[in-house]
């Protein structure tokens with residue numbers, strides 16, 4: 113039997129209300145993505161790409177429809193569950209970096225592990241290892257600017 117898809121949406125819709133104008137950013141989006149696949153979402157500006165990614169990443173909630181990721185129903189999660197989902201399962205690389213200006217590179221990388229209650233020594237070790245991996249070890253103690 114085939115493994116179930118890692119991501120599945122059914123009839124996903126997101127409507128924004130601007131004043132009293134309704135903007136259908138997503139309308140009836142049903143898709144599935146198998147584990148290990150790389151998928152690019154392409155389309156004209158304003159076609160709903162960011163809206164879709166925000167929903168898949170647990171940053172926003174749909175107006176209707178369902179989202180399942182790795183067997184969990186993301187669209188039914190409350191704020192607390194979404195926070196845990198973002199911390200442990202969803203990774204997002206933003207167009208703007210969203211780094212914290214007052215923290216060093218090492219501290220920025222370390223931050224999610226602080227919220228996960230990983231002990232300090234282990235946090236530093238893992239953050240340093242990741243910076244090393246992307247060729248930024250020599251900038252570990254520099255701030256983003």
Ligand SMILES: Nc1ncnc2c1ncn2[C@@H]1O[C@H](COP(=O)(O)OP(=O)(O)OP(=O)(O)O)[C@@H](O)[C@H]1O
Pocket residue numbers: 128129130135136137155156157158159160161162163164
């Ligand atoms: N927070 C919001 N409030 C109101 N309308 C929004 C909001 N976010 C997006 N929209 C509208 O929803 C539609 C889809 O926008 P979205 O940002 O998802 O498109 P996009 O495909 O990511 O575009 P781009 O290629 O420019 O990044 C657009 O009409 C946009 O104006």
Ligand SMILES: [Mg+2]
Pocket residue numbers: 161162163
């Ligand atoms: Mg966008």
